[in-house]
Amino acid sequence: MNNAFIIGQYVPGESIVHRLDPRTKMVVIFLFVIIVFFANSFWSYALLAVFSLACALFTRIKFSYIIKGLTPVWFLIIFTFLLHLIVTKEGDILFRIFTYPVYAGGVMQGAAISLRFFLLIMVTSLLTLTTTPIEITDAIESLLQPLKKIRFPVHELALMMSISLRFIPTLLQETEKISKAQASRGVDFKTGRVKERIQAVVPLLVPLFVSAFKRAEELAMAMEARGYQGGEGRTKLRELKIQQRDILVFGVFALLIVGLLFTRA
Amino acid sequence: MDISFKNVSYTYQLNTPFEHKAIEDMSFNIPSGSFVAIVGHTGSGKSTLIQHLNGLLQPTAGEVAIGSYRLTAEKKLKDLKELRSKVGIVFQYPEHQLFEETVAKDIAFGPLNFGVEQQEIEKRTAEALKAVQLPEGMLERSPFELSGGQMRRVAIAGVLAVQPEVLILDEPTAGLDPRGQKDMMEMFKRLHKQEGLTTILVTHSMEDALVYADHVMIMDHGRKYMEGSPQEVFVKKEELKRVDLDVPEIIQFIFKVREMFPTDLNYHGQTIPELAEELGRITRGDIHE
Amino acid sequence: MGYNFIEFKNVSFRYGENMPWVLENVSFQIKSDEWIAIIGHNGSGKSTIAKLMNGLLSPQKGTILIDGMEVNEDTIWEIRKKIGMVFQNPDNQFVGTTVQDDVAFGMENRGVPRQEMLKRLEDSLSAVGMQDYELREPHRLSGGQKQRVAIAGVLAISPQAIILDEATAMLDPNGRKEIMDTIRSVKKKHPLSLITITHDLNEVTLVDRVIVMNKGKVWLEASPRQVFSRKKELLEIGLDIPFIAKLAGHLSQQGMPLKNEPLSHEELLEELWTYHSKM
Structure with a gap:
């Protein structure tokens, strides 16, 4: 497995974070993304950092694993830091790199912004690390319920998402199979000029589309045979229930907001 | 081309937590011109094995030799493309690889990739179509409007048009009706003889292995379990049972006859009418068979 | 003895105005507790019959009655409650992201209350021997297991008939065995009508009655024994016969009198023994 794929890859577990209602996780993370932008003092940042670290610890996933998962975004974080260092010209000059002056304000702001960025990404990645894609789909369906009133196809959207999730591994297997078959017929996917490489994709894409259409057709027929007539009158096996632990989490989060208001400069 | 495996192993996703050994320490020889059946359950490593024969996979240990080409864990084969032009693979459900607008173009795709001249390609396309017993009028039709069986033949023609010396067939009859299956196997038998191919058939069907192959290799859990004619x-009922494989039906029946009648009836490659004759003699009391 | 559950009366079907008829004037009945095999070469119209039975297609001529109800726009949803269907490709009928979601899909569509759903989920999964796989994802199941899940999904809606439309065609020998064992045990426990559409001759020997299709017409309706006694004609219409029937054919050609068309090794051995004792 490529490290780059750890972002968003579900790690099975039984921790309290895993067992939270996915709606709780989504709402909390959504609010967190907003309040991160309200932090503006050392203590307010510290408070947010402690909260995020605590969340990460409660998942019982190895911290090093979570950090490793962020590898692809480290570059962005460092880049942000450097950018502020160069652009911001406030406060005392701390030191010079060659002749270029580095201001204290730049260091402060760079650190603050990168930390904000880091916390954002880490907390969001906790959602996908502890929640299966299908739980996320369920949560979206449930949270979007109010939109049904304005005829937004909430059920259809959720069904489409869950079927896509279901077929991703199948289509990946299929892609591998067809690319091997075409490689055996002399297609070279790995070398050659850009134009040649783009051309090499055609014998792969056409069969994939053909098969995806065939699958879709058969799936639609199977669904119909199994009595699917849209969302009306359907019951659901998957059930989302707010538990005590969810209420507890909302309580803690409310305290965090209050704390943030007090520590703001 | 002679094929030989020397202590070949292949591990998927080596050195990761997802490591998975697919074949382990396999050694065998396939002399040029033989018709070999590879039999084993799903997951026994058959597909991994055949992917070594044209360099789709590189062994993680050991050495694979196909004619003068060598595949080892250490060295990447430079003339991979040349090897692929000599070893053709008909994958399971090969009709899934069709993509061109016309049958002719799809058949020509392989030869074109391997740098065959245009004139020669046209000649080969016509020949390949004939070899898979499709009418010439089909060349300008779209492969997607043909029947399932015809599509499969077009895909096979595409592999034949490259004129490989080794032909690998992965479950070539899956999903066909009984007549389609028989026609398909008879076609491969004819091609094997006519073109002097080395044919490797991966199959679940003991019956096909019995009828068409001159050498059988049984695989189990990534290892070679047995081989021979x-x-x-x-006839090794017990050994086959141990890996959950059945004896072909004709042999099963001969065993049962032997339990019931005092006879030394044996399987020696007889056809059903021949067996009927032998049974007639046994039941009439001409015990000496 | 069951009653006529499925009835085809002079049914003809084609896919379009100018297309050839796929089925022509097809009539037959299937009893509520019968096990039927429909065989025929590819393109003989057998899968079309399956799709007509639960209204996935509708005929241009003739009528189809299910449990006394005519199949039409108004009745199809009622009829789909009575008839469960398992298709050929294990992947393309697996809707759920896990085994339990897939089995529940049909129940969810019919508005089965959740409590009831949980109970039926457990029952139907154990009926097919998949009770330990509730949370498995489809790509981590074998073809045979996926088809067993499909059968469980059908059982969960307690239908009166199950159609297996070449449900074993894409499976390996082990997968086929799994499905046949499952089907046999289901048939034993539930008095339902079972329609197997197949190429596999071993499946055919198990059934009560065989409908042989040829070029869109019913060619023969008879017991497996009677069907396999017409060896030459079966071969002529592109079908095969089992090894035992072939051997029996050659034996009788040699003048060995066989009382009954044997269907299994044991039956043929017995015939041989009787013949031997008389010598």
């Missing part, structure tokens, strides 16, 4: 391998 069909007559040697398929």
Whole structure:
């Protein structure tokens, strides 16, 4: 497995974070993304950092694993830091790199912004690390319920998402199979000029589309045979229930907001 | 081309937590011109094995030799493309690889990739179509409007048009009706003889292995379990049972006859009418068979 | 003895105005507790019959009655409650992201209350021997297991008939065995009508009655024994016969009198023994 794929890859577990209602996780993370932008003092940042670290610890996933998962975004974080260092010209000059002056304000702001960025990404990645894609789909369906009133196809959207999730591994297997078959017929996917490489994709894409259409057709027929007539009158096996632990989490989060208001400069 | 495996192993996703050994320490020889059946359950490593024969996979240990080409864990084969032009693979459900607008173009795709001249390609396309017993009028039609069986033949023609010396067939009859299956196997038998191919058939069907192959290799859990002529391998009822494989039906029946009648009836490659004759003699009391 | 559950009366079907008829004037009945095999070469119209039975297609001529109800726009949803269907490709009928979601899909569509759903989920999964796989994802199941899940999904809606439309065609020998064992045990426990559409001759020997299709017409309706006694004609219409029937054919050609068309090794051995004792 490529490290780059750890972002968003579900790690099975039984921790309290895993067992939270996915709606709780989504709402909390959504609010967190907003309040991160309200932090503006050392203590307010510290408070947010402690909260995020605590969340990460409660998942019982190895911290090093979570950090490793962020590898692809480290570059962005460092880049942000450097950018502020160069652009911001406030406060005392701390030191010079060659002749270029580095201001204290730049260091402060760079650190603050990168930390904000880091916390954002880490907390969001906790959602996908502890929640299966299908739980996320369920949560979206449930949270979007109010939109049904304005005829937004909430059920259809959720069904489409869950079927896509279901077929991703199948289509990946299929892609591998067809690319091997075409490689055996002399297609070279790995070398050659850009134009040649783009051309090499055609014998792969056409069969994939053909098969995806065939699958879709058969799936639609199977669904119909199994009595699917849209969302009306359907019951659901998957059930989302707010538990005590969810209420507890909302309580803690409310305290965090209050704390943030007090520590703001 | 002679094929030989020397202590070949292949591990998927080596050095990761997802490591998975697919074949382990396999050694065998396939002399040029033989018709070999590879039999084993799903997951026994058959597909991994055949992917080594044209360099789709590189062994993680050991050495694979196909004619003068060598595949090892250490060295990447430079003339991979040349090897692929000599070893053709008909994958399971090969009709899934069709993509061109016309049958002719799809058949020509392989030869074109391997740098065959245009004139020669046209000649080969016509020949390949004939070899898979499709009418010439089909060349300008779209492969997607043909029947399932015809599509499969077009895909096979695409592999034949490259004129490989080794032909690998992965479950070539899956999903066909009984007549389609028989026609398809008879076609491969004819091609094997006519073109002097080395044919490797991966199959679940003991019956096909018995009828068409001159050498059988049984695989189990990524290892070679047994090999020999069909007559040697398929009479070993106990050994086959241990890996959950059945003896071909004709041999099963002969065993049952032997339990019931005092006879030394044996499987020696007889056809059903021949067996009927032998049974007639036994039941009439001409015990000496 | 069951009653006529499925009835085809002079049914003809084609896919379009100018297309050839796929089925022509097809009539037959299937009893509520019968096990039927429909065989025929590819393109003989057998899968079309399956799709007509639960209204996935509708005929241009003739009528189809299910449990006394005519199949039409108004009745199809009622009829789909009575008839469960398992298709050929294990992947393309697996809707759920896990085994339990897939089995529940049909129940969810019919508005089965959740409590009831949980109970039926457990029952139907154990009926097919998949009770330990509730949370498995489809790509981590074998073809045979996926088809067993499909059968469980059908059982969960307690239908009166199950159609297996070449449900074993894409499976390996082990997968086929799994499905046949499952089907046999289901048939034993539930008095339902079972329609197997197949190429596999071993499946055919198990059934009560065989409908042989040829070029869109019913060619023969008879017991497996009677069907396999017409060896030459079966081969002529592109079908095969089992090894035992072939051997029996050659034996009788040699003048060995066989009382009954044997269907299994044991039956043929017995015939041989009787013949031997008389010598």
